[in-house]
Amino acid sequence: MLKLNQDKTELIIFTPKHLKASVPNLQLKVGNTVISSVSCVKNLGLYFDQHLTMERQVSAIVKSCHFHISYIGLIRSFITTDACKTLVNCLATSRLDYGNILLYGINKTTMNILQKVQNTAARLITRTRKHEHITPILAGLHWLHVQYRPQYKILIYVYCAWNGIGPAYIP
Template identity: 50%
Template sequence: MSFQCYVDDTQLYMAIAPTSNWIDVASRLQTCLSDISSWMRSYFLKINQEKTDFIIFAPKHRIHHFNEVSIIFDGNKIKVSSCVKNLGVFFDSVLNMDNQIRNITKSCYHQLRNIGRIRPLISESACKTLVCSLVTSRLDYGNALLYGICTSSLTKLQRIQDTAARIITRTKKHDHITPVLVNLHWLPVEHRIQYKLLLQTFKALNGTSPLYIQELVQVYTPRRSLRSENSMFLVQSRARTKS
């Protein structure tokens, strides 16, 4: 079983095959949790049951098989969740990121409404500073996870950026927004996501990213001498998209 440890948060996770026996999987999880609980009791610590979440990620056509699944932890039944929050990002069971998009949209529009109310009283520079710290930061946080989301979800995020640009420059609703974004030197949301991925890849190749990210990025080395051996091509991992 694998794990990730943060400041005050620990995550256990394991990969299971579609044909796995859930009783065996649940037994392994419960045994591990029991060991953790025993260790904590020996040091006079207690796990907060209310903050303990349990989620199964699966393809959309299989997720309904796990609706009634649960595990026993310290005598309490923990039911499977449809969405969990991880370091400020919402993950749903089918990884379509809809909950994360809704959370970003709600918080950003709340901040934009407040900024819009005081816009006549502040300068454009001050307004841009507010938008960058309260809105753009939310759009950019964890945005590499949004690569490949559906166009409708991407459009919702782009509308937030367009609204922020209109508030800063006091552009009318029906005026074309592209020249405004160019003038502000703002990349569209889709390109900001791509930029974040490229930046992480660059850091991984140059050894400035965490080790677990560096292990995911491997330079392609041909078996024999080819013209492409110095082109810095990357190894594309194989993945089954059907099951």
């Protein structure tokens, strides 16, 4: 029997921004529990807002990455470049990659916010100044720009599905 956790159960209705006013504040009754709709939910560590702009998810990524990058920056002068790269990959860029396939197609302004985080991480590793061009630095680290990372992941899934080498749930 499925038991409903009243503290964690949420209801969200996804709508385009221009239809927000036409959708009433809905409530769903399951047994004796009334579930009200919310504007943002969290599932598997990812935030989904009612308009699927992913702005809340991006701000959570930025907050977490900046936290870790700033602490790595405090010890940067005491560690090697390889150690710094390992720390940044483990603590910051892994957060940029987790669930990034959901960021495919978001607006460029939101994606640029994530790009600034990646640029900061690359500059920390290479000890590059802010005014220097970032593209050669990213190429030297073998990092794709943030906007291309979801596309790369999608193409990997397509390749695996096409060649029959993916998991069983991808036909």
